[in-house]
Amino acid sequence: MYSGSSADQLKKELEGRVEDRLGPVFQRYGLDIRDLMTPLKWKPLVLVIGNYSSGKSTFINELLGVQAQRTGQAPTDDSFTIITTPEEQEEEGEVPGNTVVSDDRLPFASLRRFGESLIAHLKMKKINVPLLQDLAIVDTPGMLDSVTEKDRGYDYLGVVGDLARMADLIILMFDPHKAGTIKETYQAIRTTLPESAGEDRVLYVLNRIDECENVVDLIRSYGTLCWNLSQMTGRKDMPRIYLTFAPKEGENVPSELRIWMNERNELKNAIGSAPRMRLFHILHEIDRACRELALEVEALSSFRGGFMEKLKDTAKFGMLVCITAFMLGDVFMKLFLGYPDTTFLESLFKGTTSTTNLIWPLVWAMIVIASTTLLVQRFQFPRYVKKTIQNLDSLLTLDTTYKKDLWARIRDRLRLMLEKQAKRQLWVAHSRNLKRLNAFLDQDIRTFYEKIKEKA
Template identity: 40%
Template sequence: MEEFANQIRDYYEDPLAALAKQFMFRRPPTVGELRRPAQVLLLGNHSSGKSTFVNHLLGDNVQNTGVAPTDDGFTIITHGATATERDGPAVVSNPDLPYEGLRYFGDQLVSHVRLKLRPAELLQRVTLIDSPGMIDEAKAENGRGFDFPGVVRWFAERADLVMVFFDPDKPGTTGETLQVFRESLAGIDHKMLIILNKVDQFQSLHDFARAYGALCWNLGKVIPRKDLPMIYNTFIPLPDKPKSRLPMEDFEKARNDLIGELRRAPTRRMDNQITQIQAYAERLRLHAMVINKAADKFKSIRARWRGFLLLLFGGLGAAAVGTGMVVALPGIGLAAVLAFSLIEYIILRRTKRRLISRFDQIFEHLHDQELLVRDRADDLRMMWEEISPRAREIAEKSGLQSFEKMSWHKREHLDELTNELIPQLRSKLHDAMRDSDAPAPALEQDRPATFPASEPRRPLVEGDRSAKPKRRTFF
């Protein structure tokens, strides 16, 4: 895996970092962000069992638990030789930690961030991020004092696995939960696991079926897919808790399967990094090519105007000298200054605004061939809609004249990276994973207690389920 990690870092360094700086695109991930352990983000309604799951994983009471909301901040739990804690300002200001980006959400968010170090074996390979329980009302900024959906999106984009917990009392019905699915988790369903927790509270299959169906109904409103993701149905065993009348064996296997997915997060991480660099490179390519085309056009128009004025007033000056009308030279010089000022401060500024307003047309022209392919057209337009506001803002503030022209070599290198090198790297990774694994077909007793969301009314606890083959961890 180190070979793939080094290759990804090399691609970021050349050509992506240089082009990002040249066209003022967002910076690529730092070395610290690329080298960090795998991250698992835990989301869910309050009292859905996130913190209890963390304590079960680590075999220690790391997080406070309770029926009422017990935590209103984000807790980053990672490995340390001794059990210590650090507050938010110390976390976001540490250059060795990959959380500097959180400071842009404001001091209120930073004060709600904590780092906990624990000497647990699992934390050597996986960092857990526990989040505040989601609440019923989705007011402006959720009454938290910071952009909660934005912060969730920030963590989710960087996580290698996102676990979303629901409980029987609130199966996906809170306003904040629905808002997070719409605004924060869109486009990352490939690394999201949905868990219906606390199934040991059910005393009958009827109660289980009602909660499961309600969860599927609510998820169907916020996940734009024909088939919803699989839902893990499980529980965390606690002492002195009343036992359910339902058979628990399959739900226990589902819990073990869920923990197995979490332990495979380091393997997911390399694949996620390739996905991340592919997305970064494609967006940088769109951003740079549109700005480069507009800047090239602007500089061409400016050069023509300057050439015209130079010829005009140079000719007038030469004529004045040739005819002995030297006294006219100051007037010609003043007229030249006024004309150059008119061109620079009025005509060229209007030209710049017109070119920036035509970014969409420039994008369509540059990618006219690719846009003929339907699937590719949808992806390109989605990416352009995502980055175009920022591209316009940068062009307006910096001026099109400030961008150095992209060389043919850089453009060819960028095209090769997005179209050939990164897809080849992903193919090599999958080959390496396949060669390293020789999993036997999953036995029936190893299958997880999960249910297809498209069939919410089937309250079965066994059968009709498929399991992912177990794979060895590569780190």
């Protein structure tokens, strides 16, 4: 199994490399690469979600070897419980939600936004169990059918989404009685999880299979779950579904169930891989942030390029007017005002040009340059920015679904940037930054993926 310390070492190496290579580029676009890692700064996290009474808490207790969580038929637990070990010199015990969201060593500050109702339903339990040295487990209230946000008092799926974003491994538990038919489960799989977690981080479990009357009954439940899952995820391939049950304490496992014992053990072993999954998770987040920024930089580069084209035309026209003003400005002055006595062109023909003949042509040229600059600054550029913001999609060719998804995530950020700092974008070397981002994606991230796989 992947040891926590080798994962830690790789994590530090990765963080160093990211700060070195990407820190300055992210900073140039008003982003802090460290923010990206804040939710991932604590221990690897295993999130256990699923239908009420599917056996989440029973499984956690079995995994830890202690009765950490209350269990029982019907919805039993209405709290999110983070289970971890006490710090050095600290006693076992419970920490209330308020302290959990205020502790800046922990990654849960974002949960504060779900309000007091959630905080009252959030706690941390600290128990001395070796498994928890390298990871923390979050037990959650079961998903229900006819429940609204008002009934819960907080946005349950919002909380699940936030935790899923932080989690390195998500166990989604079903049972044969309600194999994928619960409304909240449907919403979680349909929207919350895809927005927060990669597919590879979710383990599907059909638990309590000992309650199936016979193999036919089990196959029926399994089939129903597969069908429901395929409807919910839209995936063509069926993910692995662990078929498990909790062996009753002190009782022998009935012979017909013995063949399924392996599944439960494999699920437990999969949880041990959370530290390694954390590394993949971090890489995944960095990869995503880099690709998002790369697309943003591409759009800004196109914004800059488009304006430079316009500026070139204006400059050409301005230059023409400038030369005309330089040559003829004083000729018109002489015609209408009677001075200067000798125009620049006259002095040229006579061969008597002196510095005094250059004063008016230069004044006229300067007037043209100054007014062109003013025109560009006051009218042409703001109009270009306004038009670009109105038609942001024209900055890029979005030829793949992946690019379209990325674009949907950064569109507002880009709009804000153009509203606030459009001028600054003209002076940034976007193409160089894009090269750096792409080099990181092509080389460094790949190298780290290989390293994690090698050490597995």
